[in-house]
Amino acid sequence: MPASIAKAGSSGSEIDPPNAMVDEKRRKRMISNRESARRSRMKRQKHMEDLVTEKSILERKIYEDNKKHVALWERHFALESEDKVLTDEKLKLAEYLKNLQQILASYIAIESDQDHLEVSDRFLNPWQVHGSVKSITASGMFKV
Numbered sequence: 001m002p003a004s005i006a007k008a009g010s011s012g013s014e015i016d017p018p019n020a021m022v023d024e025k026r027r028k029r030m031i032s033n034r035e036s037a038r039r040s041r042m043k044r045q046k047h048m049e050d051l052v053t054e055k056s057i058l059e060r061k062i063y064e065d066n067k068k069h070v071a072l073w074e075r076h077f078a079l080e081s082e083d084k085v086l087t088d089e090k091l092k093l094a095e096y097l098k099n100l101q102q103i104l105a106s107y108i109a110i111e112s113d114q115d116h117l118e119v120s121d122r123f124l125n126p127w128q129v130h131g132s133v134k135s136i137t138a139s140g141m142f143k144v
């Protein structure tokens with residue numbers, strides 16, 4: 001029969017020192033366990049609050065990064081369009097320059113030929129009248 005049951009019939013004024021010490025250790029252990037559990041719950045709650053705060057910060061950063069990404073994409077698209085326009089303009093200007101160089105080369109060739117050839121003044125200055133000039137009179141074709 002256990003000692004606690006055997007002592008149950010006694011008057012109660014007697015305290016069994018070995019059992020009292022076990023009960024006191026048990027009571028202290030229970031208090032310690034409760035305090036440890038309370039600290040663990042508080043620590044877990046603090047950790048959850050920190051995670052919620054971190055989640056909120058990360059969601060805000062994602063939102064801002066998405067806005068930046070969209071703005072950069074739009075800028076990229078605008079620059080590609082501008083690049084295409086400038087490339088087309090460059091090709092047109094290159095063709096125009098090529099034509100001007102051909103004209104200049106032709107002009108230089110003609111000038112060098114004029115230095116070596118004697119050309120009649122009437123070909124160089126066609127607006128000047130050379131030789132005999134016959135007056136043109138109105139014939140009877142035109143009658144008013």
